Structure formats: structure tokens, C-alpha cells
Amino acid sequence: MSGTTATHLPNMSLPRRAWEIRRKAVRMGEVQGQGYVGQALGVADVLAVSYFHALNYRAEDPEWEGRDRFLLSIGHYAIALYSALIEAGILPEQELETYGADDSRLPMSGMAAYTPGMEITGGSLGQGLGIAVGMALGLKAKKNPAFVYNLMSDGELGEGSTWEAAMSAAHHKLSNLICVVDFNDQQADGKSTQMLSAEPLCDKWAAFGWHTQRVDGNDIDALVAAFDAARNLDEAKPRVIICDTLMCKGVPFLEAREITHFVRVEADEWQEALAVLDANRPA
Amino acid sequence: MTAKRNYDPHRKWEPRSLKPGEGGKTSAMIASLAAEGYDTVSAPFGHALVEQARSNDRIVGLTADLAKYTDLHVFAEALPERFYQMGMAEQVMISAAAGMAREGFIPFATTYAVFASRRAYDFIAMAIAEENLPVKIVCALPGLTTGYGPSHQATEDLAIFRGLPNLTIVDPCDAIDVTEAVPAIIAHDGPVYMRLLRGKVPSVIRKHCPDYKFELGKAKLLRDGKDALVIASGFMTMRALDAAVELEKDGVSVAVLHCPTIKPLDAGTILAEAGKGNRLVVTAENHTRVGGLGEAVASTLLTNGVTPAFRMIGLPDQFLDAGALPTLHDRYGISTAAMISQIRGWL
Numbered sequence: 001m002s003g004t005t006a007t008h009l010p011n012m013s014l015p016r017r018a019w020e021i022r023r024k025a026v027r028m029g030e031v032q033g034q035g036y037v038g039q040a041l042g043v044a045d046v047l048a049v050s051y052f053h054a055l056n057y058r059a060e061d062p063e064w065e066g067r068d069r070f071l072l073s074i075g076h077y078a079i080a081l082y083s084a085l086i087e088a089g090i091l092p093e094q095e096l097e098t099y100g101a102d103d104s105r106l107p108m109s110g111m112a113a114y115t116p117g118m119e120i121t122g123g124s125l126g127q128g129l130g131i132a133v134g135m136a137l138g139l140k141a142k143k144n145p146a147f148v149y150n151l152m153s154d155g156e157l158g159e160g161s162t163w164e165a166a167m168s169a170a171h172h173k174l175s176n177l178i179c180v181v182d183f184n185d186q187q188a189d190g191k192s193t194q195m196l197s198a199e200p201l202c203d204k205w206a207a208f209g210w211h212t213q214r215v216d217g218n219d220i221d222a223l224v225a226a227f228d229a230a231r232n233l234d235e236a237k238p239r240v241i242i243c244d245t246l247m248c249k250g251v252p253f254l255e256a257r258e259i260t261h262f263v264r265v266e267a268d269e270w271q272e273a274l275a276v277l278d279a280n281r282p283a
Numbered sequence: 284m285t286a287k288r289n290y291d292p293h294r295k296w297e298p299r300s301l302k303p304g305e306g307g308k309t310s311a312m313i314a315s316l317a318a319e320g321y322d323t324v325s326a327p328f329g330h331a332l333v334e335q336a337r338s339n340d341r342i343v344g345l346t347a348d349l350a351k352y353t354d355l356h357v358f359a360e361a362l363p364e365r366f367y368q369m370g371m372a373e374q375v376m377i378s379a380a381a382g383m384a385r386e387g388f389i390p391f392a393t394t395y396a397v398f399a400s401r402r403a404y405d406f407i408a409m410a411i412a413e414e415n416l417p418v419k420i421v422c423a424l425p426g427l428t429t430g431y432g433p434s435h436q437a438t439e440d441l442a443i444f445r446g447l448p449n450l451t452i453v454d455p456c457d458a459i460d461v462t463e464a465v466p467a468i469i470a471h472d473g474p475v476y477m478r479l480l481r482g483k484v485p486s487v488i489r490k491h492c493p494d495y496k497f498e499l500g501k502a503k504l505l506r507d508g509k510d511a512l513v514i515a516s517g518f519m520t521m522r523a524l525d526a527a528v529e530l531e532k533d534g535v536s537v538a539v540l541h542c543p544t545i546k547p548l549d550a551g552t553i554l555a556e557a558g559k560g561n562r563l564v565v566t567a568e569n570h571t572r573v574g575g576l577g578e579a580v581a582s583t584l585l586t587n588g589v590t591p592a593f594r595m596i597g598l599p600d601q602f603l604d605a606g607a608l609p610t611l612h613d614r615y616g617i618s619t620a621a622m623i624s625q626i627r628g629w630l
Contacts, residue, residue: 111413112414113413113414119385120385120410120414121409121410121413121414123409124405124408124409126374127378127405127406127409127410129378130374130375130377130378130379130381130382130406130410131378131379131381131382131385131410132382133375133378133379133382134378134379134380134381134382134383134384134385134386134390135382135383135385135386136382137367137379137382137383138382138383138385138386138387138388139386141343141365141383141386141388142386142387160374161374161375161378161406164372164374164375165374165375165378165379167370167372167375168369168370168372168375168379171370172367
């Protein structure tokens with residue numbers, strides 16, 4: 001892809017980018033002593049492929065008209081996106097220390113008015129895909145070839161508005177819309193599949209008129225292939241990539257923990273988590 | 284324990300109570316406002332929007348399967364490439380309007396007031412108002428303008444929306460207001476909720492007050508009077524003007540202040556008028572007396588130490604009956620006759 005990812009470390013591998021994103025997220029979690037670190041660790045590979053393989057953007061001009069729009073419907077994943085935005089050179093790394101602090105540009109839930117590179121205010125779950133539909137319609141009306149990406153969670157599949165938007169995207173043949181579903185099978189009260197199962201998920205999206213792929217969301221090669229297929233598809237339909245991810249991926253002692261929506265990390269475990277990551281730094 | 288019902292399940296139809304031809308004719312969805320003695324304008328919103336859109340290519344129109352009933356069909360026919368039929372899906376219509384605004388457009392999104400205020404509220408709040416995006420939400424059937432029953436009677440839409448920061452709220456009276464409000468809300472770079480009068484809309488205010496012009500955020504004194512001051516919005520301004528003419532015949536002198544912008548309220552003009560003389564101040568709104576114009580005016584007066592005798596005309600705090608509009612307007616106190624008798628009783 002013709003990504004113009006001007007960064008301080010231009011020749012890094014995608015696994016290394018994902019590792020950098022994980023490490024920054026853990027550091028931010030340590031700042032506040034809490035945070036949605038489990039989600040960030042799980043989705044880091046998806047973000048690495050998004051920001052360092054798929055997306056077109058200019059780090060020095062986050063509102064560049066030609067950029068691909070990346071919408072974070074899941075506002076609580078902000079800690080993950082901030083890490084990616086820092087890694088991409090859109091946010092300065094020193095600002096990481098301000099995560100969740102008063103007057104910070106990095107609030108715990110992502111909001112457009114606060115943060116460069118944050119396209120929308122997420123958090124009221126089930127809104128991102130509808131906004132993405134409008135942006136995709138708007139881009140087509142302007143004959144702007146950019147893509148709109150909407151990153152959403154499996155929990156949002158329970159919201160009716162998600163399916164209104166899914167129908168709408170197919171009806172309007174939004175070939176410039178790519179929806180990425182982070183399927184970690186966790187939501188506030190437990191496993192998503194036990195709260196309100198959306199299975200059979202691929203069949204649902206396909207029946208709604210979408211080009212549908214389901215991949216291991218922690219397998220970077222699989223993600224690269226899926227993003228390439230979604231971008232290069234020559235069909236007038238929207239595209240969804242369902243990414244099965246593992247909460248807390250990359251930090252085995254957290255992966256093994258009884259995972260909840262908000263993974264519990266003790267004060268002394270942040271450094272331990274960083275040590276685990278550091279011992280496994282990819283080239 | 285039996286849940287308390289809103290109606291009597293054993294209620295019987297009493298054939299003698301209503302003879303054919305008596306009472307109102309219809310509880311149909313779309314009924315015209317009783318506005319005898321006034322000319323009407325057809326689809327003023329649709330025509331005004333087309334006129335603006337011809338010289339402003341940022342304007343697009345979206346609807347949730349109600350183009351015909353919100354007069355947006357005029358726009359759809361004139362500028363089909365800028366019209367987006369979103370289907371019966373208010374949540375995605377509102378979200379998509381937000382997305383289009385993010386891409387630089389000025390979207391007009393139309394549906395019925397009940398569906399915007401009740402079903403799409405969170406989307407209006409978070410995708411549009413919190414972001415201060417220039418989406419114009421224009422909704423037919425505000426308050427009690429259909430006899431169809433509570434599913435379509437938006438009797439609390441102003442109460443719902445008044446609490447939302449950034450949102451400008453407009454409640455026009457007549458065809459002139461609707462026509463002139465369209466360029467005004469386009470010029471306002473922020474979100475707007477406008478109550479719509481559609482179809483054949485009476486042209487009222489200029490018949491009483493030829494120099495009248497709609498101005499966003501401004502209340503306008505349409506006639507002066509020494510006994511009572513009616514502060515009204517929407518078609519209740521028409522009722523107030525008609526009532527004032529009738530009351531004048533009996534020597535009762537009524538001033539009418541038209542307040543088509545509900546938020547931000549024109550506190551300066553309201554305080555100045557309410558503080559003049561020793562008049563009874565009456566608010567009149569096509570809305571529940573909870574949380575609408577009346578309470579907005581009351582709070583403005585009290586917090587500024589202006590305390591005239593004060594009464595509110597508006598709909599009761601209940602789900603309203605189905606029926607013919609004239610019947611219902613009489614029943615709930617917002618017809619001209621009901622207004623006259625209420626004001627007489629208070630003076």
C-alpha cells in the first residue's frame with residue numbers, strides 16, 4: 001500500500017510495530033494503575049497492520065483530506081489507538097505520561113475533540129458504523145478515493161444500530177467502507193457469545209450484503225492478506241474483517257488470568273508485564 | 284398485582300354518544316391545522332431548502348422513509364443526486380448525517396418528531412450535538428399535530444432536546460417562519476432541531492404584522508396590549524394572535540410575543556416585555572407543560588427576579604387521545620377558543 005507513514009523508525013517489521021504498540025499501552029496503564037490493557041494487547045496486531053500496512057495518512061497532518069479515515073467506535077480502546085498514533089508519529093511519545101490525567105489530550109475514552117487522529121467520539125457503543133456509512137457516502141459524493149475503516153467490538157454486534165448501518169452500507173454499495181470487528185469474546189458481564197450471541201457471524205454479514213473474512217486477529221500475515229483483499233476487492237459492496245483476538249495477547253500471565261472486560265493488574269505487575277514484553281522483542 | 288393501565292379495558296362504545304357527522308371527522312395521520320381566514324403555502328420547507336441548495340452545494344438531504352411527509356420530496360425531485368433515502372432506520376440516518384457533516388456537508392435529516400426525539404436521541408446527542416456538527420434535524424408532527432395517538436404525537440420533544448448542549452431548537456409558527464428559518468439555520472454553524480409544519484401551511488404572522496421577519500434566536504413582539512402578554516411558539520402564536528383579536532372585541536388587550544427559537548431563548552426580550560407594566564404573563568406552547576417553552580420562560584423570569592402573575596397554556600402531562608385534531612385541540616386546551624376562555628378566566 002502507498003502508506004506515507006512518516007515515523008521515527010521507518011524500517012520496522014509489523015510484529016515489532018505491534019510489540020511497540022503493546023509496550024506503550026502497558027506504560028499508559030501503569031500511569032493510571034488501570035486501563036483497558038487487555039483489549040489493547042489483544043488488538044495491537046490489528047492496529048499495527050492498519051497503521052503500518054493498510055492506511056494512507058500523513059503523520060504531520062492528521063486532517064489531510066486524502067487520508068483514510070479510521071474510526072474508533074469502541075471508545076474504551078483509546079489506550080490502544082493512542083499507542084498506535086504515538087507509534088505512527090501523530091502524537092508525541094512524551095504525552096503518553098498524561099494518559100487519563102486532568103486536561104490531557106488522551107482521555108480514557110476516545111473523543112474527537114481531544115485528540116489529533118481521533119476521527120469520532122466513540123463510547124456509546126453501536127454508533128461508529130453508522131457514522132462510517134455517512135463518511136463513506138460523503139467521500140463518494142466528493143469523489144475522494146479514501147477508505148473509511150470502522151474498528152468495532154464483538155459486543156457492539158448486539159446493538160441494533162450496527163445492523164441498521166450494515167444494511168445501509170450494502171444498500172448504498174459502499175465499497176470504500178471496511179469494518180474491522182475485534183472479536184475477543186469478552187464484554188462487561190462475560191463472554192460475548194454467552195451474553196447475546198451473534199453467531200453465525202460470517203453468515204450474518206454475508207447475508208447483509210458484505211464481503212466477509214474471518215481471520216486470526218493475532219496473526220499478522222493473515223491480517224495483511226485480509227486487509228489487502230478488502231482494499232483490492234473489485235466488487236461494489238462493503239467489506240468486513242472479523243478478527244478473532246486473544247485478550248492480553250503477548251503477556252502470558254495476564255492471558256491466563258480469569259479475563260474480564262477490565263483486566264485486573266496489580267501495582268507491581270506493570271513492570272512485570274513490561275519485562276515479559278522486553279524479553280520477547282521481535283526484530 | 285395488576286399494572287395500572289392508562290385506559291379502561293372494559294370501556295364500551297356508546298352509540299348514542301356520537302351521531303354520524305358529529306364530532307371530528309378523522310384521526311388520520313396527516314391533518315391540516317385549522318387556520319380559517321389565512322392563505323396557505325404548499326411545502327414551504329421543501330421549496331426553501333431547494334432554493335438554498337441551488338447556491339450551496341454542501342447541502343444534502345436525508346430521510347428515514349418520510350420524504351413525502353416532511354416535504355423533503357421537493358428536494359429529492361429537484362436535486363436527486365444530493366438526496367439520500369436511508370430507509371426506516373432513524374439511528375443510521377442520524378449517524379450517517381453526522382458522518383456526512385464530518386466530510387464537510389450540511390445534512391438536513393428528516394423524520395417525525397417522535398422518532399428523532401425518542402428513538403434516535405443517543406445518536407443525536409453523541410454523534411451530532413457533542414461534536415457540534417452542522418446537522419439540521421427537521422421533524423414533522425411536533426406536539427399535537429396528528430390525531431393518530433401517542434405513537435406519533437411528539438408532545439415531549441422540546442423537553443427531551445432542551446437538555447442537550449449545543450443544540451439550537453426552532454419551533455416555527457407558519458409558512459413564513461419555516462421559509463425564513465431554513466437559510467437562518469444553514470447560516471448557523473452548529474446542530475439544529477426544527478419542528479416542521481408541512482403540507483399546506485398557513486401564512487399567519489404577516490397578516491397581523493406585515494414587517495415581521497424570522498430571526499434565529501430572537502423573540503418578536505407581534506402586537507402590544509396592556510392586560511396580558513402571551514409568549515408563544517409554533518402554531519400557538521397563531522392561536523394567540525387569533526385569540527387577541529377576539530378578546531379585543533371584549534375590551535381585553537393582549538400582547539403577543541412570538542418566540543420561535545426555544546433554545547437559546549431570547550431572555551433579553553422576554554425579560555423586558557414581562558417586566559413591563561402589570562400584565563398577566565401567559566406562555567402558550569404545542570407541547571406538554573413539562574419542560575418546554577413555559578418552564579423555560581418561568582425559569583428565566585424567576586432567576587432574574589421578574590415575577591409577574593404567570594400562567595401556562597400547553598398540553599397536560601399525559602398520553603393523549605386519538606381523534607380529530609380540532610376535537611383534541613379543544614379537549615387539551617390549545618384551540619383558539621380554549622385559549623380565550625383560559626385567559627378570560629385568569630384575568
